[in-house]
Amino acid sequence: xxxxxxxxxxxxxxxxxxxxxxxxxxxxxxxxxxxxxxxxxxxxxxxxxxxxxxxxxxxxxxxxxxxxxxxxxxxxxxxxxxxxxxxxxxxxxxxxxxxxxxxxxxxxxxxxx
Amino acid sequence: xxxxxxxxxxxxxxxxxxxxxxxxxxxxxxxxxxxxxxxxxxxxxxxxxxxxxxxxxxxxxxxxxxxxxxxxxxxxxxxxxxxxxxxxxxxxxxxxxxxxxxxxxxxxxxxx
Numbered sequence: 001x002x003x004x005x006x007x008x009x010x011x012x013x014x015x016x017x018x019x020x021x022x023x024x025x026x027x028x029x030x031x032x033x034x035x036x037x038x039x040x041x042x043x044x045x046x047x048x049x050x051x052x053x054x055x056x057x058x059x060x061x062x063x064x065x066x067x068x069x070x071x072x073x074x075x076x077x078x079x080x081x082x083x084x085x086x087x088x089x090x091x092x093x094x095x096x097x098x099x100x101x102x103x104x105x106x107x108x109x110x111x112x113x
Numbered sequence: 114x115x116x117x118x119x120x121x122x123x124x125x126x127x128x129x130x131x132x133x134x135x136x137x138x139x140x141x142x143x144x145x146x147x148x149x150x151x152x153x154x155x156x157x158x159x160x161x162x163x164x165x166x167x168x169x170x171x172x173x174x175x176x177x178x179x180x181x182x183x184x185x186x187x188x189x190x191x192x193x194x195x196x197x198x199x200x201x202x203x204x205x206x207x208x209x210x211x212x213x214x215x216x217x218x219x220x221x222x223x224x225x
Contacts, residue, residue, distance in 0.1 A: 004156070031211065039162060042117075042202050042215030043157070056212065100164065101205050102143050102213060104156040 002026065004105035006092050012111045014067045018080040025073070025094030031055075033102060034077050035091040043091055049075065050097075073113055082112045119203045119216035126193055127224050134188040134219050136177075136203035140190050146170075146186040147213070149174040151200045159189045160188075160201070195223045 005024040013019050013062055025032050029053050035043035046065065048056040051072040060067070064083070069075040089109050092100040117122060120135040138146065149157040161170030166181035166196045175190045202215040 040217070042204075042217050044215075045212060048212070093157075095211075100211075101147075101159055101162065104149075104158070106154075106156040 004092055004094055004103055006090075006105035006108055006109055009106065010075055010109050010111075011030035013082055013086065015084055015112050016081040018078065019082055020076050021090050021092075021110075022077045023075045023077070023092030023105060024093070025027065025075075029103070030095065030097045031071070031095045032075050033067055033093040033095075034075070035093065037089040037091055037107070039088070065068075079110075082110075082113050086110060087112045106111070115144070115205060115207050115214050115216055117203050117205055117216040120219050122200075122218070122220040123222060124219060125222045125224065128195055129192045130223075132188070132190040132193045132197075132221070134201055134203075134221070136186045136188065136216060138184050138186065138205050140184075140205055140207065142207075146176055146177070147204040147206065148175070148186070148188050149202040149204060149215070150203065151218070153199070157202065164165055179192075193221075193223050195225050197221060198223045200223075 012025045032049045034046045037043040047067045049069045052069050052076045079091045089107040091107045094101045116139045123206045148160040149163045150160045151157050161172040162177035163170040169178045177188045178184050200220050202218045
């Protein structure tokens, strides 16, 4: 069974530029999560999708972050414009409906200079 | 609100030493509890879990027991190996919202 795929693995941009991350969850997993993991901290949930609907985006900085999951499968997370404090690893995870285990991708390490 | 507090690192041990990483939680209701591990350059992997009080999760020689009376889920291993060097995260699942809350992580380094 293929795991959660993410791309790119690394990205370096200047502040005020835009960036997008892509995630393809495990086949059949209805729930998809995006987390932000700042160095030395645990992952923090940004947004949770169930199929193509948003379940929780209460911690997403909506003035600069956006995410979509148009067909209920893969998802993109965008930052526009980026700030220095956005430097972090962005993790995508998925889980089946009713499951209590989340499966994580390898993450995208973003550096904003 | 719900939260997880875990032992600060880094923790450095010699190979074959006994390991304990402390984790306590605050939660309403009855959360599920997890330990995730993050090896260098990789994503998080579920190490073990427990879904109710007094359950013991175990995997790869690691164990943790869900203690409701002390709101704890301490991770233990009797004899660590160099390959156990990683960052360990304690987490709870707030089931009513299907939301996981992570601790801040504990970096473990094992000396040969």
